[in-house]
Structures are given as C-alpha cells and as structure tokens.
C-alpha cells in the first residue's frame with residue numbers, strides 16, 4: 217500500500233546544487249555508490265530517481281512502458297538536436313516512424329550484409345603490419361562507420377566519413393562535459409559542435425540529392441522519400457541512425473579487444489573456435505551459430521562496458537513504483553553500468569568471464585539484469601545488426617592477428633552519450649596459420 221508522499225532514500229546532496237558535483241565528477245562511481253548504499257530505488261535529487269533492480273527496470277521499460285516517456289532532458293540538458301527522429305519521438309508518431317524503418321533491419325537483409333562486414337574487415341587488416349602500435353579506436357570506428365553507411369544507404373560517402381566522425385565527436389564532447397552552456401553562447405565546444413553539425417548536414421543533403429537524382433537506390437532513402445518525410449525528419453533520422461549505429465558498436469569492439477588483450481587464455485579459445493568453424497573460408501553468416509564463444513565474449517564485454525550505460529524515462533503522470541510516489545515529470549535513471557555489475561546477479565561481477573554466456577552454463581538471470589540494448593517497445597532497432605557486426609569483425613580480426621597491450625597504453629572509460637574507451641593502444645602480431 218502506498219504511503220502518501222513516501223520518498224526513496226538517497227544522498228543528501230549540497231544546498232542549491234544537490235548531487236550534481238559528485239555526478240559530474242564521476243557518474244559511473246557515483247551511480248554505483250548510490251545503488252549499493254541506498255538500494256534498488258534511490259532519490260538522486262528533486263524529481264530524479266535511479267532504478268537499480270531488474271524488476272523495476274522491467275516495469276518502466278516494458279510492463280508499464282505507456283506510463284513513461286523518453287525524457288526530454290538529462291539533468292536539464294536537451295537530449296538531442298534531432299527532435300524529429302524516431303528515437304526521439306513518442307506515441308503514434310514514434311510507432312509510424314518505427315514501422316517505416318523496421319524493414320531495413322530485417323534478418324534476411326542483415327544476413328546478406330554479412331559478407332560486406334568480413335570483406336571490409338579484411339581490407340582494414342591488409343593495412344596492419346607486424347609490430348604496429350594501433351590506435352584501435354580510430355581503426356575500428358572508421359570501419360563501423362563505413363559499414364553503417366553501406367548498410368543504411370547501399371552507398372559510399374567517400375571523404376564524408378570525416379565529417380560524420382567530426383559531428384559524432386562533437387556530440388560526444390558535449391555530452392561528456394559536466395558544464396553545458398546554452399547553444400547560442402560561442403564557447404569553443406559549441407562552436408566546434410555547430411561547425412561539425414553543418415558539415416554533417418552537407419553530407420546528408422548530398423546523400424539525399426544523389427538519391428533523388430537516381431544515383432543511389434538505398435532502402436532507407438527510398439522509405440523516407442516514398443513516405444513523404446519532411447527534409448527535417450529525413451535529416452534527423454539519418455543523423456541519429458548514423459550516430460547510434462556506429463559509435464556504440466565501435467566502442468563495444470574496442471572494449472572487447474582491450475579486455476581480450478589482457479586475457480590470453482580467452483584469446484586462445486576464440487582463435488581455436490574461428491579456425492574450427494570457418495576453416496580458412498571467408499567468414500559469413502553461415503558461421504554465426506558456430507561462433508558461440510565469440511558471441512559470449514561480445515556479450516560479456518557489453519556487461520562490463522555497456523556502450524549505452526545510462527538511459528532515462530520520465531513519468532508522464534503521477535504514479536507509484538515499488539511503493540514510492542512518483543510525481544509526473546520525475547526523471548527515472550536506469551544504468552546498465554550499475555545493474556550489470558550487481559553481485560546479486562553476477563558472481564564476481566568485476567571478472568571478465570565469457571563462460572557466463574556459453575550455452576548450457578548460463579544460470580537463470582532475472583530479465584533486465586542484463587539489457588545492453590534496452591528492452592520493451594523501445595528495444596534497440598539495430599540490436600541484431602550490431603551483434604552480427606561485432607561477432608564477424610571479432611572473428612575476422614582474431615583469425616589474422618593477436619593484439620597485445622602496448623606499454624604506453626593507459627585506458628579509461630569516458631561516460632559520454634556512449635561509454636567510450638579512451639587510450640586503448642594495441643600491438644598487432646600476425647597469428648601463425650597452418
């Protein structure tokens with residue numbers, strides 16, 4: 217029974233600024249501390265709660281999803297500069313847009329795309345030489361960007377990848393900085409961001425023009441143009457798909473290779489699996505089922521380093537969660553980082569152990585103890601594509617190279633819009649074959 221006005225426990229916070237200083241300094245540590253100290257629902261501030269238990273997360277993302285909207289703000293910040301995208305829409309508008317995009321992500325289309333994934337990865341590996349110290353993030357992010365462009369547009373953007381990259385970096389810089397000035401103020405970050413967004417606009421306009429001139433026949437543009445999308449909607453949709461489809465996948469892969477480079481025993485099992493399953497053939501969708509240890513390694517990477525580490529919903533009306541009163545407009549923070557590392561659900565949670573996910577040895581987990589792609593109606597539309605990409609890229613790299621940590625390496629996570637791995641430097645060592 218709900219006690220009227222009962223509010224969840226939480227840190228006191230400072231006068232005027234509440235818990236913002238602690239959150240801004242180290243959001244990952246702060247949120248984890250809150251959940252471990254105060255429990256499954258924590259008051260972070262006025263109308264701002266953290267939900268840390270899988271059942272509560274499932275309630276908000278899935279069971280009672282209609283009572284919560286994707287929040288319009290994160291600590292008062294506008295969520296996105298792309299308001300017309302499906303990702304930032306609500307209600308019937310969201311559903312119409314989701315239906316428009318869904319066919320693009322059909323399993324058969326993803327299966328056909330598998331050979332492109334391995335070919336592009338092979339092309340990247342051609343450039344790697346024995347002993348190279350690789351800036352892995354740069355290498356992989358260029359690869360995943362090229363792939364998402366091909367997947368979405370069946371088209372190339374040539375040097376346009378630099379512009380897309382700059383815009384993604386601009387958005388990440390903005391979301392990682394603790395102090396955010398209004399967009400109209402000419403701060404260096406704002407100037408950089410608006411310059412890179414203008415460049416991104418030009419790339420997108422160019423893609424739309426090429427399509428209208430009959431020079432490309434990609435399914436996304438066909439759907440958008442055929443569905444009478446406005447120019448603003450097209451631009452916002454393309455921008456969010458490019459951004460969400462590339463940074464998250466790239467970050468997960470860089471985390472994976474960082475972790476594997478520290479665990480030669482895991483590297484050895486992966487390499488054995490690839491040689492047994494693909495046996496010298498070009499790696500493609502037919503090998504996916506057999507690559508179960510690599511699949512498990514990808515899953516375990518996203519447990520420890522979830523690219524989407526924080527998600528928000530907002531109560532659209534007064535309601536109740538776990539016996540606490542939640543007023544309309546309350547922001548509900550849900551953090552994959554916090555829940556994926558909860559020792560109640562994962563034994564020795566800090567250990568990197570792909571075996572947790574190997575078929576047969578998987579223990580029963582509460583739903584939403586592990587949710588790297590979210591869940592409920594707003595489940596990531598690109599989840600299958602991302603998994604296929606990550607497994608095939610990992611297998612293709614693994615067959616040709618062993619990656620070892622460079623002595624100069626100093627790795628840290630940067631919790632921006634995605635959880636970025638900074639400072640990963642690995643030495644390429646060709647793997648002996650035969």
Ligand code: HEM
Pocket residue numbers: 286302303304314364456457460461462464465468522523524527528587588589590591593594595596597598599601602
């Ligand atoms: C490892 C890679 C990825 C991760 C970890 C990831 C994670 C997520 C998560 C957690 C959500 C739900 C957010 C929420 O509930 O508020 C989401 C939604 C979404 N993702 Fe992904 N994603 C990945 C890859 C992709 C790819 C490859 C694409 C497309 C090319 C994509 C496009 C989207 C879109 C459009 C949505 C919004 C769905 C909706 O609101 O209905 N994502 N993603």
